[in-house]
Amino acid sequence: MSSTQESTLPEYSDPSPPPFYSVQVSEGEELLESTGAPPSARRAGSYTQTWDCGLEVILSEQNQDIVNGASTPVYNQQGLITGKILFRQNAESVLQVFLKGKFLLLVPMSKIEGILKRRVSGRGASASKAVKILGECYELWAKPRGQAATTSESMNPPHELEFSSVLPATFQDDEGNCDIPLPPSHEISLTGIPGLYSQCTYAIKVLVVTRGSLWNKTKTYTIPFKYLPRNRPAVPLVTNDGIRPGCPLFHATIKSAPELWFETNSVLQPKPASGLSSIEAQFFIPSGRIFELGDEIPFHIQLTGTAFSLQALYARLRLEHVEDSSDSGSRSSSPTFTIHSTTSSSGGTSSSSNSRGKNKSKDNSDNNFISLSVALHRQVRVEVKEQVVWKSYIIGEGRIHPIPPPFDSEFYDGTFVPSPADADDPERIENLDGAGEIRCRSDVDIGHFEMKGKVQVKDFLVLQFGTNSSIGNKSPSEISSRFFPLKIAVPVWLVTDSWSEHPMML
Structure with a gap:
């Protein structure tokens, strides 16, 4: 049985526009409560490093544009490390590309390490130790083997290799018993008897394996960066705002x-x-x-x-x-x-x-x-x-x-x-x-x-x-x-x- 009457949609009038909203307090309004933690803003700057061999690495998510080591890239806790590797020339001889770094970075097909150096000295005795925070190797690209790759394009690395990861908040201690927050980049040297030294450095390293006449060669390209965890007070600092001038x-x-x-x-x-x-x-x-x-x-x-x-x-x-x-x-x-x-x-x-x-x-x-x-x-x-x-x-x-x-x-x-x-x-x-x-x-x-x-x-x-x-x-x-x-x-x-x-x- 079929219906001969066609159903029609009811008519709708244009809805009124939503009221204007602003995070800033307008005239006649009062701010009742605020957490003091504004939303994060995306960083629009980038860090670019080039080498004479034609390799170029671009790191995104920076506060400003940085070119060829004018300053050091900075990452905060659980910061997003993202970027790309570009081959401008001489890519035909590349066999493998790895990403490696001195700290913990879980990027698929890459390697990241973390090393903390410590040294103490006293009367008649001294000790030093380097702790690897983490060391994993991930391969970003490798030349195909066997008969599967038949075209020259498939045998060469792509013009761009992208990578992206979020920094972890912690690493495990030597015994693997507990998680420890990643330390900030620092170098503290206090000489004398007794004396102490502590250094924690971070870097991203790109390893490129190329074919040689006798054996394969591996070259490392290093980009140091600063790891700077951020934090803020829970309450504002007491100030002289609103206090009568001259009153302590x-x-x-x-x-x-x-x-x-x-x-x-x-x-x-x-x-x-x-x-x-x-x-x-x-x-x-x-x-x-x-x-x-x-x-x-x-x-x-x-x-x-x-x-x-x-x-x-x-x-x-x-x-x-x-x-x-x-x-x-x-x-x-x-x-x-x-x-x-x-x-x-x-x-x-x-x-x-x-x-x-x-x-x-x-x-x-x-x-x-x-x-x-x-x-x-x-x-x-x-x-x-x-x-x-x-x-x-x-x-x-x-x-x-x-x-x-x-x-x-x-x-x-x-x-x-x-x-x-x-x-x-x-x-x-x-x-x-x-x-x-x-x-x-x-x-x-x-x-x-x-x-x-x-x-x-x-x-x-x-x-x-x-x-x-x-x-x-x-x-x-x-x-x-x-x-x-x-x-x-x-x-x-x-x-x-x-x-x-x-x-x-x-």
């Missing part, structure tokens, strides 16, 4: 948002014969403790103790890498902390300007002063054949500057004077405050990483009280400091990207 960052945020700061306490101990009491040292840094290599990291220092002890410390205190906070921007010839009393009934402040002036010439001539510094220390640990060596070095030095006095303070000649009620009380409790910023040196391009049982790199933000390095040949026993040295080390993590960077390609 710490004072503006510690009461309203104390969670922004991480505090570490220790005690500066006086020597027994000094007759002084101990001083509490508080060191504040941003609570996340994860910073981008280029971040300017704020910190705050507060010393709490009796007026007598603080004045004794202050008379010999010298701040390392101090910058004046005045508008002129000139370096202060005699920088000071702000000193203010915490127990004065009149809200006044306390110091001993006269004793400071009397002691200044003596301190300068005797060089018996105490230095206060903030620095970024990098600790490197290398283990080879059950020998372990670790050493530290400085990768950044902080700038310490004085904090402006409270608006209701009475001061004379740029120094604070005590109120009459507190002037004769040496046991009153006072605070001595300072602040500053620190950033990593520009030549440091890798952050924290760890290879269990092989290499470990850690970073610390260190506040240190100690005798000044300019004392010369005097031994520590000859230096008449009234306090023992003190070091406060706070572990931090340095990463490649900032929280607010956009876009971030991971």
Whole structure:
């Protein structure tokens, strides 16, 4: 049975266009929440390397166009290694083509290796070891054998050989018991006794086998590249944005948002014969403790103790890498902390300007002063054949500057004077405050990483009280400091990207 009526589709009107959408906040809109991780952007640059024999290798997925080693190609964790090999001339004698590299790359018909070199030295003993992270060989092309290939074109390699793969995130240790993240490209050499050395290099190698008159020849073409895993902080760095000009960052945020700061306490101990009491040292840094290599990291220092002890410390205190906070921007010839009393009934402040002036010439001539510094220390640990060596070095030095006095303070000649009620009380409790910023040196391009049982790199933000390095040949026993040295080390993590960077390609 067939139907004589034809069904027709209902009529549709043109739908209204979808509303305009933008990732940027428009007028009248408000951003409620953001993960801070924008989508990855495809890299449009390429790396090109040519050789006189007519071989050319092009690597895609680069940030910029690079030709013949002008700079080194860079790959991040699980980055896409893709490209092609071109034969411009003399391809008739090619028998086989392999892709080989110093790291792990799972490309069909290719070979990739990874090698980590380590060396430690000590008194009377040294050890070294090279670890192959991975070594697999894959053939990209081979000349057909037998009678299957009859045309000349089938006997020659194609004009282009393409390859593509994603970098793995880990490799297995020597025993194959656990997975270890691929280490970044690096070379660390710390000489001395003991000494250590660690190097991890990466390269892509093209091996071309050609027919010779007597035997086949293999030639290797190498392209070094840098492996740089990327990471970013989970929270933004606290800044002066939105803070009243002239107000210290710490004072503006510690009461309203104390969670922004991480505090570490220790005690500066006086020597027994000094007759002084101990001083509490508080060191504040941003609570996340994860910073981008280029971040300017704020910190705050507060010393709490009796007026007598603080004045004794202050008379010999010298701040390392101090910058004046005045508008002129000139370096202060005699920088000071702000000193203010915490127990004065009149809200006044306390110091001993006269004793400071009397002691200044003596301190300068005797060089018996105490230095206060903030620095970024990098600790490197290398283990080879059950020998372990670790050493530290400085990768950044902080700038310490004085904090402006409270608006209701009475001061004379740029120094604070005590109120009459507190002037004769040496046991009153006072605070001595300072602040500053620190950033990593520009030549440091890798952050924290760890290879269990092989290499470990850690970073610390260190506040240190100690005798000044300019004392010369005097031994520590000859230096008449009234306090023992003190070091406060706070572990931090340095990463490649900032929280607010956009876009971030991971």
